[in-house]
Amino acid sequence: MLYTKVTHGSRDQVATVTIENNQASVVISLFGGHVLSFQPKTDNRERLWMSSLAQFDKRKPIRGGIPVCWPWFAAAPQDFTDEFGELPAHGYVRTCDWQVVHIQESVDATTVTLTPLIEAQNNLLPNLHVELELVIAKTLTVRLRTTNSGASRSYYAALHSYFAVSDIHHTELHDLTSPYIDKLQNWAQCPAPSPYCFTSETDRIHLSATPSVTITSGEASTVVNSHGHDSLVVWNPWQDRCKEMIDMSDDSYLTMLCVETARTQANVITQNETHILEQVIR
Numbered sequence: 001m002l003y004t005k006v007t008h009g010s011r012d013q014v015a016t017v018t019i020e021n022n023q024a025s026v027v028i029s030l031f032g033g034h035v036l037s038f039q040p041k042t043d044n045r046e047r048l049w050m051s052s053l054a055q056f057d058k059r060k061p062i063r064g065g066i067p068v069c070w071p072w073f074a075a076a077p078q079d080f081t082d083e084f085g086e087l088p089a090h091g092y093v094r095t096c097d098w099q100v101v102h103i104q105e106s107v108d109a110t111t112v113t114l115t116p117l118i119e120a121q122n123n124l125l126p127n128l129h130v131e132l133e134l135v136i137a138k139t140l141t142v143r144l145r146t147t148n149s150g151a152s153r154s155y156y157a158a159l160h161s162y163f164a165v166s167d168i169h170h171t172e173l174h175d176l177t178s179p180y181i182d183k184l185q186n187w188a189q190c191p192a193p194s195p196y197c198f199t200s201e202t203d204r205i206h207l208s209a210t211p212s213v214t215i216t217s218g219e220a221s222t223v224v225n226s227h228g229h230d231s232l233v234v235w236n237p238w239q240d241r242c243k244e245m246i247d248m249s250d251d252s253y254l255t256m257l258c259v260e261t262a263r264t265q266a267n268v269i270t271q272n273e274t275h276i277l278e279q280v281i282r
């Protein structure tokens with residue numbers, strides 16, 4: 001590799017791969033195919049948030065970075081539980097081991113392709129194949145590719161990104177103007193706030209394919225572009241929920257905001273079709 005440095009390491013039980021090129025540095029956990037860190041060299045500012053209490057024991061999904069939710073989002077939808085019984089939240093690939101299958105570089109980008117090693121007993125949808133492509137450049141492109149080799153069926157997905165903010169009380173989300181359904185108010189539909197600020201627990205699904213939003217916090221701004229989605233999910237657990245979670249400290253809600261590029265509606269994927277869900281972070 002001419003421009004890319006690849007370093008294998010670990011955090012507790014989790015194997016990691018650090019990719020550094022002229023433009024940025026990215027740390028990937030092979031548990032979950034999970035991006036843990038993205039620092040572009042333009043400003044060396046970490047874009048992603050990682051909980052100081054995140055567990056790297058491979059028993060639980062990692063709290064922070066970019067968990068991959070697939071083939072469902074949140075609690076498993078009824079079409080899945082009817083078929084398969086009780087299932088964990090946010091799908092099963094965030095708790096699978098993944099492998100790097102390809103690394104390709106050009107002068108200003110490195111592309112890393114990963115696939116999950118889904119054990120046969122966990123592979124509920126053997127005809128759906130998922131692959132994660134990371135394009136590490138001045139921006140980080142996270143591209144989740146789903147291909148169907150069998151009969152048409154529905155699935156769901158999300159790139160559940162945790163973004164680092166300096167103080168949630170001084171954080172604003174820009175360009176997200178579509179109404180949302182509120183998980184905290186029995187799925188009531190509400191208009192997007194303007195300005196979009198945060199003062200309490202937030203768990204919202206904006207049912208629109210908004211292509212670009214910007215998170216501003218203090219002097220810093222992070223741009224999140226999305227493609228192939230039907231929703232943007234905005235989540236902050238706030239203090240009381242943090243207290244209930246073993247992998248978030250009580251005040252950790254102050255420095256994070258999840259903006260998730262998602263397919264929350266039953267997406268039908270037909271035979272031989274490929275869907276791409278993409279988030280580009282700048």
Ligand SMILES: O=P(O)(O)OC[C@H]1O[C@@H](O)[C@H](O)[C@@H](O)[C@@H]1O
Nearest residue numbers: 074089090183203204233235260
């Ligand atoms: O704790 P988990 O399973 O990683 O989920 C975190 C949050 O993820 C968000 O996407 C959901 O909207 C929330 O309801 C959920 O609490």
